[in-house]
Amino acid sequence: MIEEAVLNNDDIAQIKKHGLEVNTVKNQLATFQEGIPKVELVSAASVSDGIQSFSEAEIELFSRKYEDSKLDVIKFIPASGAATRMFKVLHQFLKDFDAQESSLSEFIAAQESNLLRDFFHQKENFPFYNDVVKEAKKNHQNYSQLSSDEQNHIFVQTLLDEQGLNFSNLPKGLVPFHKYENHTLTAFEEHLFEASKYSKRKGIAKLHFTVTEEHLEKFKIEFEKIKERVEKATSTKFEVEYSFQKKATDTIAVDFKNQPFRNDQGEILFRPGGHGALIENLNDLDTDLIFIKNIDNVIKQEHVDLIAKHKKALAGELINVQEKIFEILKRIDIDGFNKHILAAANNLLNEKLSVKTTLESEEDVRLFLDRPIRVCGMVVNQGAPGGGPFWVKDGEDNISLQIVEGAQMDNENPEQYKISKNATHFNPVDLVCSVRNYKGEKFDLTQYVNPKKGFITKKSKFGRNLKALELPGLWNGGMAYWNTIFIEVPVITFNPVKNVVDLLSENHQV
Template sequence: MNFNEKDILQIEEKGISTKEVKEQISIFKRGNLKVNITEAATIGNGISAVDEREKKELISFFEAEKNKHSVLKFVPASGAATRMFKALHNLTEDFDPENSSLREYLDKSGDQSLQLFFDQLEKLPFYAHALERTKKNHKNYADKSHDEQHLLIVKTILEADGLYLSNLPKGLVPFHKYSDHTATAFEEHLVEAVRYVSIDGVAKVHFTVAEGDKEKFQNEWKAIRERVEAATAVKFEIEYSYQDPKTDTIAVDENNEAFRTKEDQLFFRPGGHGALIENLNQLDEEIIFIKNIDNVVTEDTISLVVDFKKMLGGKLLKTQEKISEYLKLLEAGNISGDEIDTIQRFLETELFLKSNSKEKLSPSELIQKLNRPLRVCGMVKNEGEPGGGPFLVKDKNGEISLQIIEGAQIDNNNPEQAKTAREATHFNPVDIVCCLKNYRGESYDLNEFVDEDMSFIADKTKDGKPLKALERPGLWNGGMAKWNTIFVEVPVETFNPVKTVSDLLKKTHQPT
């Protein structure tokens, strides 16, 4: 494909090259590549189950060692709340109280979460505010029927002359109602971070946000700072970053030709959350905890979450200590055959990293496999929640390693692959702690450890026309495919995402 002068200028302004754009177009022509899963990772075969004694030991180790390292919490928070309120938007468009009852609408929709919403509406953290605004905006509220009142409250929650919650970043939607304040997910992440990332009275937290939302987060912090810092006795260093425009990807039409807008410009789209590997790469800290913006708990149930965060952190620090010991031994030379065997056993039994060769690995090969970023990932028993799963995967070079795999990456047309996928017992709640530096304190270039073959093509539209979009390898699957990985089971109680507004009515989001 040839680009004209105007195209080249547009490409260069994004900080990328025409060569990279052409490589992206070749991926569209190639199509999605499926992974080769050899086994589902299960307890004892890729996933560790930590008993109470070991859990306490790992927590103690983390608490004793944490202050020797730089630690930060990283929260992807660029998502809008639009999808969270989708069912309510549908209701305002489709429900007419003059022609049917709310009960009839709910029965017809079959949406259990919407039923829960109206059954327990008064328990929502923003209900009192919404009711007050509704009555202010509609002086005849008291004269309306019960169904009409409910519809007006829903519109107040959603619309610009009301609370306009669906227009907010999800991180700034009120999640929890306490006796003296209401807390957003943003605030709950700060309160949680105090318990495991603070060092010498300072907690570092990094939020990736949509570029137009940074000021909204900053204003929220101004509003709550005094109260939060007084309650936690900790100072916060809060950082924000955006998805870099150079990680945007070209879109193509159905013929895999560059998609052009009405203005005859090339059309680029954000490259998905996998593009955030670049945001991670810019951090200077060594130990990074990663957790999604909507996965928070109330302050009265936070201790369980914090204990398992510290446990994962302890597992990471212990493993990294052993890796550093082995690397020093290998780089010093004069290593014995028994020591080589010990290190190779560690790779196979602790990191589940297996070569297709039956030969012993050389010292240089062992160094290459050990000297990588390390991540410890919490895994939750699968109870029907959506999410990627832990698998043992064989790459194109025949090496088997632990990977987090999304359903779309699996070849379900292959009976063996589909059967292996069904054997998965756990899923990925995005509960990850990483080490981004080697034992010399040098930062890894995380781009070197991405598997570009795990990019994903999705069907989208623009200006009413179909297009194909390219999402970069996902942050915790293809983006970390060449990292060393450990999976550890964590209880389902540590996973409390808010995907719909009705999730705020679950017990875990109702302060006692």
């Protein structure tokens, strides 16, 4: 039996200094001891069973409904990720490749790496190609006389190293993604262009990026550099704000015996709590509607109008459902509760919010309807990694729609594994959120988190193994008790860049 973790007086002082509550850390230690229960899948959501599919007429209708609304909106972009992981295969290449021992073609064949093969065979198509070559020639006078293998090695060094362009230490949002005729655009700049198409109000588009403190100045400098050009091209004034993941959302790390993981000085190690910690940042926004999209999911500009049309349709459906919810709750306040209101609430819950339960009282109606709302775009599953939409049963036998990650599924259970493999769609992180109640008051989003839906992962630090606790994912357990609507959106709306070779795909090649 594993002994219970004990915190000493120095630990408690360190916890308080870090800005954490002692009881919060004790609860985290208990979570490591108890483990996190797997999600109970009932079935995979599909079109007509939890996922709506709009006709072209409905897309136009809901887009206009959003455009006609007077709601305040902001676009929220998690952008704290560094580019390091994006270039992982190239870092490994620099570590392992020795031109004296083998040719590049022999090395790639031995590695069986399609990513390396595609990178070198098509490197001229990367948006940063000319900048890298220019920098390489500046630092290597004989670059043009070198063999192709030597040039390729220098090319990668120049791309990543501090003595070159130092892309490895950039935030992913500031890596060049698309090369147009006269300039190259980063993912950060593409988000500005996209925001001008669907989150502009009275000529102003508001964006909120969550970044790391070390990257903040880089984003600010980039915005000042491009601001005039982008505002002129889009006839839009941009209001850009930033926030950091709060240290109070960090979590304690433990060793494999579930005891606090300590450094050589005996101090506890705290780690960032994952993107689920951003529910705090989201909660700080004072607005009506929030569009959420990841920093690396952008597309070349010829397709942005199509993307915008579907984003506006998602928002329009949210407004449509919200109006129905607000009407029911206001009628209770004005007319009192009655069977007609109860019938309307049950119809709305089953037809639009896809909650498989029956409301029986005013308390039930308020509990299930008076919540934040999220409308989530869902893309047909084409084998991409990521969470998917499922019908899920909670501890009280309520069945509702949730976005479930693979790590939350009990794939050792044959029945649960079969359900997980029946998924027809996956989550591209394409959300529109309503965060005010029917009285116009802002919800406290931290009250709608399921704390039991976090993740325990294995990591290492100081050459030793540890277990880390990630908070419930922002769009998983972080929104577990929101009202949820899933709507099918085209595959073209999902264009993430997880590794550098993804920039070679058609939707990133201008």
